[in-house]
Amino acid sequence: MALPPKTEDKDETAERAYAAWVDAHLTRNYLAHLGHGLLGQTGFRLLNAPTFLPAYILLLSGGSNVAVGAILSLQALGMVLTPLLSANLIEHRPRVLPVGFSTGAAMRLMILCIAASGLLLPPTAALWAIGVFILGFGLFMGMQGVIFNFLMSKVIPVSKRGRLTGLRNFLAGMTAAAVAWAAGEFLLGETPSVAGYSWTFVLAFVLTSIGLSMLLFVREPQPPRLRPRTPLTRRLGEIPALLRSDSAFTTYVLARALATMGRMAAPFYILFAGMEIGLTGSVLGILTMAFTLAGTFSNLAWGALADRHGFRLALLGSIALWILSTVALMASSGLLLTALVFIGIGAAFQGFQQSAMNLTLEFGQRDELPMRIALANTASEIAGTMGPILGGILAALLGYQAVFATSIGFLALGGWMLARHVPEPRYRAASLAELQRPGGDI
Secondary structure, three states, X not given: OOOOOOHHHHHHHHHHHHHHHHHHOHHHHHHHHHHHHHHHHHHHHHHHOOOHHHXXXXXXXXXXXXXXXXXXXXXXXXXXXXXXXXXXXXXOOOOOHHHHHHHHHHHHHHHHHHHHHHHHOOHHHHHHHHHHHHHHHHHXXXXXXXXXXXXXXXXXXXXXXXXXXXXXXXXXXXXXXXXXXXXXHHHHOXXXXXXXXXXXXXXXXXXXXXXXXXXXXXXOOOOOOOOOOOOHHHHHHOHHHHHHHOHHHHHHHHHHHHHHHHHHHHHHHHHHHHHHHOOOHHHHHHHHHHHHHHHHHHHHHHHHHHHHXXXXXXXXXXXXXXXXXXXXXXXXXXXXXXXXXXXHHHHHHHHHHHHHHHHXXXXXXXXXXXXXXXXXXXXXXXXXXXXXHHHHHHHHHOOHHHHHHHHHHHXXXXXXXXXXXXXXXXXXXXXXXXXXXXXXXX
């Protein structure tokens, strides 16, 4: 009588069947993610670029740097509060896409409310309302950051993610650059108004909403193994053991958070440039276009570099470029040189964002991945919350140069820790993740 197969053999067979399913639906899922990213990133860049929203808040606040830093920090605060909740919400579910649709729709509603505040409310009330809706946007963005990154890890093999994110952001950047230029020229004009900024964000809402609909075409597999449903308080109590079990991941989380503190300077790049060249609609459109086009073309290079040598090297390269671009901004003058600096900043921003996101996906095993994403995102956004507040205070007390110098210090410290103490996870000992790599191409 034949013996039943060993448990290990069953697990391996299930993993290989899962990998085959991913491979069979790879083209469909790849194209759906590409369409979602193209339209979604186009719209979100209008909101998240360090140009339109800081200038909008500065206009509503009557020129307060502290208000710019404080209100923009609310987005990061929201992103601190929800990743761990989101991970606990999805890690036991065989499919996470339905939850993703709900949070994605709520995010887009917040963008529409930000736009409507400027159109319907007086400046002071609009400023308070925008703060509330930016906080809400951050809350849902924190959830989406876990859900959609986990979804991508399920349906796109690690060896294909660099090309996908690079191509997605290339196409989105091309579209966003054109939309940013058009918004600056036709919606804002020579003397930007509250209504002009508001209609720009209405456009962002429309584009991101169409992008979300692209995920209707995704085919999501059910993993061979799922974590049992665990109460949130108990799951939070397991975090110290998770961090102790992988010192490389723990150090990576800390290094990424330190480097993210460098983001404190982001809202003040455009305000610093505006002191010399002015903040007309044309200038805002040109600099936003430079920022987005740089991210567009550099993402192809970041993606190719990551696929060949790993996302760790791409992350280090983006930090180095970010530091150099910030130094150059402090010495630049005139629209041409400022645009060149914004090209460097845009390339660095996109490289950092995509590399950090994808590098997180390469630590540990699949069933712990939502919690790892949540931990990395939470730590990063704690820094992202403190950064703009500190930046606003420094700008008000010591000027923009002090903000930029402090930003450079945090970037350098985070980069050093990553280079010195975090090995490339892709080349660590073989793990279950190796079984998730289908052999097919698209």
